[in-house]
Amino acid sequence: MNINFSGYNENVVTFEVEGSDVTMGTPVKMASSNTVCACGIGDSMVGVAVNVRNGYAAVQLSGYIEMPTDDEFSVGYTKIASASENKVTQSENGREYLVVSVSDALVGFIL
Numbered sequence: 001m002n003i004n005f006s007g008y009n010e011n012v013v014t015f016e017v018e019g020s021d022v023t024m025g026t027p028v029k030m031a032s033s034n035t036v037c038a039c040g041i042g043d044s045m046v047g048v049a050v051n052v053r054n055g056y057a058a059v060q061l062s063g064y065i066e067m068p069t070d071d072e073f074s075v076g077y078t079k080i081a082s083a084s085e086n087k088v089t090q091s092e093n094g095r096e097y098l099v100v101s102v103s104d105a106l107v108g109f110i111l
Contacts, residue, residue, distance in 0.1 A: 010063030017057045022049050027082040039082030044095050066108045073107045075099050
């Protein structure tokens with residue numbers, strides 16, 4: 001039996017984008033009023049850009065998401081922060097999320 005968390009409690013909001021380094025899959029943080037920018041390494045993220053076009057980003061703020069990682073995660077509540085190359089890592093500086101699936105290069109968690 002396959003389990004799929006896609007669509008669970010998804011919440012996507014449109015923000016203006018600061019800078020040109022926000023693409024689909026980029027962890028983002030608030031830059032200024034109504035505006036997001038790409039997270040730096042170790043930054044706590046508000047969500048992940050799921051679409052970017054014409055200076056605007058659709059940012060997923062809640063729900064299930066899978067992100068690439070080089071870190072070894074375990075399931076359960078874990079503090080997660082942005083890493084390089086649109087990846088995530090475990091970090092005391094991050095926000096706590098529920099990790100529900102782990103594979104070699106992906107971690108699935110509830111925002």
